[in-house]
Amino acid sequence: MSLDYSRKQSVVFFSDIVGYTRLMGKDEDKAFALMRQNLQIHQEVLSNFRGKIIKELGDGILAVFETVPEALAASLEIQRQQSLIPDMSIRIGLHIGDIIFDKGDVFGDAVNLASRIQGIGVPNCLLISEQVKDQIPPNSEFHTSRLGPFRLKNVDHPVELFAVTNAPLAIPKRTEIIKNIQYQEKNPWKFWAVLGATAFILVYLIYSVFWNNPIWEKEKSVAILPFANSSENPDQEFFSEGLTEDVISQVSKIGSIKVISEEAVQGFKNTDFPLDSIAKILDVSTILKGNVQWIGDRIQINVQLIDPEESRNLWAETYNREATDIFKVQADIATEIARVLNSSLSSEERSLLSKTQTSSFEAYELHLKGRELYSRYDKQSVLEAIEYFKAALKEDPNYALAYASLADCYAQLSYYGEGDQWQDSSLEMSSKALAIDPYLAEGFKSQGNVYYYRGQNEYAKISFEKALASNPNLSSAIGNLATVYFVAGNLTEALKLQKKSVALNPTNFLPYQISGWIYRVLDQFDLANDWLDRSSSLQKDPITIEQKAFIEIENGNQNRALNFIDSLFTGDKDTTALEYSTAGTIAFFSGDWDRTKEFLTKSIEKTPEFEQDEYFTSPILLAYIFKEENDRQKAEELWEQANSVRMLAMEHFGDDFNLYLDLAQLEAIKGDRLQAINYLFIAEAKGLRDDFYIINNPIFKNYLKEPKVLSILEMIQKERIQANQTLQSSDLQRNR
Structure with a gap:
């Protein structure tokens, strides 16, 4: 037995087809058909009552349950279904006690005793131990009859047994149980006969099921x-x-x-x-x-x-x-x-x-139509999808998934600039979904999205983790959780999740891009370029180009970094605000002020609502340029706008280091060194791990000898070293 076993109190379930060996001798095909039918019934019923099949014993089943009511309900339903099948009768025994779980099997006295209890039953009965009887809740639907104490083979104490009497169960007499015990003791050969028949059955099953279909040994x-x-x-x-x-x-x-x-x-x-x-x-x-x-x-x-x-x-x-x-x-x-x-x-x-999720096919069909519209990701389609989801909920007010879909739509309306009040509506809908189905992954994912939009990263993290507990392959939740970890400065966990996102969605450029970004922050530039190139092969994106340019700047190749700007303006399409902003940012960090002004000014012109965007950095970089050129009026206008929107955003996005990094830049432009450094300390504490924005930033060029700034850089360096060591250790373990 391995050292990583666990011990837990569980209800042990044993069932057995009565007369199966005799039936095998008469009609093998019929016996095999009954055994398969028996297994199918057990699988379906046990799954509905949280039962877990441990092993199939030929014509018998060993399973475990967490609670007595679930074990009794499952046993009663199995006997009910079996009673409808001609020539089929089974007996079931239940006992509760501490058992050992090890490598998919169970061990312990409770397992042996449950087996003994089942073995002395009569056809169509359900026998339980006194310990099981004691855990039946008061006023329960289950009724029992006391059979008295019995001496069972290899059990050193009398065992008090009860029969469950709910229809259609058979209720054995005490004398019948005693006869069965005596028969087993006088006929030990029966054990070996049953064992031999079971072995034959298992060999036949292995041959018939797996001969042409070998056990799957490739990646699942x-x-x-x-x-x-x-x-x-x-x-x-x-x-x-x-x-x-x-x-x-x-x-x-x-x-x-x-x-x-x-x-x-x-x-x-x-x-x-x-x-x-x-x-x-x-x-x-x-x-x-x-x-x-x-x-x-x-x-x-x-x-x-x-x-x-x-x-x-x-x-x-x-x-x-x-x-x-x-x-x-x-x-x-x-x-x-x-x-x-x-x-x-x-x-x-x-x-x-x-x-x-619903018993109404009409509601299901309406929900499918709504999802098809939502997947188009434009405002009008989302508005139409909302009506379909509402119609689905009229058909079935308890359709949890429809509430989760409504939550996604309302969050999308907020994204389209319809107002933050839609985030409240989204949270309300996801809460309704989870009130109906507390394990609905889509409900937790929707909830996590809104928390992330609001900068409540800890709440977002909890919601995404709950989503993945119910659906480990929910790629959208994996990617979003990775982003939360990235913003919080946990680079190793973020990278692990991004790589999992790549595995589940290998045609999406974004997880490749962010993985490359993380490797750049970790100073692993070769790996960073590799991941960024893979991202570009799937989709050309300005952020990918920006990250590759930053690698060149960190290596002292400003001219090569500037060459990346040309790749942002290829083709006949209209240049976007993000492309102009990216070009201006590359020019800024490369020291090309003229091109910085040109591109960042165009990015502002392309962004009519930039004054309300707390993550739009063009005004900050332009304010610095204008200050350096002694154009104080333009510098102050941009400074005021950028500062005010971030001060307001801190009330909602207090966990995001980007806001504090931006505020540090603004204070440095203003000339308040103490406040600028204070914001840098907060940014590092909130998760800033990218010292590029300090070391290579013209705004902080006169701060790099400040002892406090050096201490911030030292802390970031320690975090980077620790992250690289963790990744190296993980790689070594995988390669063993």
Whole structure:
């Protein structure tokens, strides 16, 4: 047994098919069919009651539960379903006690005792120990009958047993239990016969299930390509797209499987790209293809899981269901992918997969239409999406996911400049979503987004972490959490999350860009350039160009840095405010004042509402230029505007070091050295790890010999050294 085992009080569940060995001798095919049906019932029911299957014992099941009511409810439901199957009867035994969990198995006296209790039962009964009986809540729906104490084999004390008497359970007599005990003691050969039959069953199952489908030993990863719309009505396109997103969301809840984000797979919609090429681009070992077709009021979904490297099918299924069964189909697909990829599901994962957001297909369809509109990311589409989400909530007022989608829309309205009051509305909607479903990842993600917009980074961090606890592959939450860590100065954690974001969304330029940015801050310039180049290969972005120019400036190559400016103005398109601002910033740090003035002035002209933007830095850099040129009036106008908007922003964004860095620059321009240094201290404490903005900044050129500034730079240097050591240690561990 390993040293990393854990001990926990749990309810131990044993079940066994009565007369299975005899049935095997008469009709093997029927016996195998019953065993498979028995396993399927156990998997479905136990997942609904947070039960965890530990192992399959041929015709029996060993499982554990956290609470007695859940174990009893699951046992009763299993017996109810089994009673409807001809020639099927099982017995179940429950006991509670401390057990040891080690490498997916369980050990301890409680396990052995539960097995003994099950073994002496009669067909269709549910036997429980006194310890289980004592934990049934008062006024419970479960009723019991005392059978008395019994001496069980290899148990050194009498065991008080009770039978649960709820219909359709059989209620054994005490004499029947005693006969079963005596029969077992007189017929020890039966144990070996059952063991032999079980071994034969297991060998047969291994042969039949895995002979042509070896246990999956490659990376557990999947790209779920957009489902094709095979319906005659092209207006049903929204449904196939929404179903794709929902299946991705379901599989993403399985922590042991890497699931490529919906954004990344959209690029392969309706393409003839070879599957092995798609697999290489997305870095996955399997691909799921599917199509959706409406046949009257029924829906047919065909899915196929493929190993693209070996060009072979791993699993295929056709679901022909009523529309209202669509939610179960999503869970079934996720469960089958986990099975094929040899990923065991935790009880929490099974519970998340079995949960349905709504029982109303009408509400679901309205929600899909709203999501399709929201994904266009323009103001008018968001306004239209809001109406669809509201309509979905009229159909089902308890549709938590629709509330989360409304929260996203309201936050987007705030982003479009419609007013910060929409952030309050967004938080209200995400709160409603989480009140209905406390484990809804999308609700926590929406909540975290608003907290981040408001600069409440600690609250944002908590929300994103809760989102990832329910959906470990939610790439949007991973990227946003990485940004929160970056702003807080935790570079190693930010980099780890950005790399995970790259793995889940390898066609998005942003995580590559930020990873390169982090490596530049850590003075690992070769790695920084590599990541930034990969970002540029996906999308040309001004910030990527700025970061590459900063690397040249840090290496003393100002002229090479200035050469990057030309790449911002290629093509016939209209130059954006961000491109002018980036060009001006590169020129500023490279010491080219004329081009700085030209580009930053144009960036302000392109930004009509710049006076309300606390992160727009062009006015600060221009104020310094005008002061150096003795144009005090222009310098003071820009200084006042930049200072006032940041002083107001501190009330809402007090956790963001960027504000304090900007205020330090403004105070240095004003000439207040003491206050400028004070703001630099605060910026470092809040997470400033990029000393480029101090060492290479013309505004601070006369501050670099100040003892207090040197102490700030020393603190940043220590943080950088510590981060590099942590990363080096992690790399060494991975390479072992």
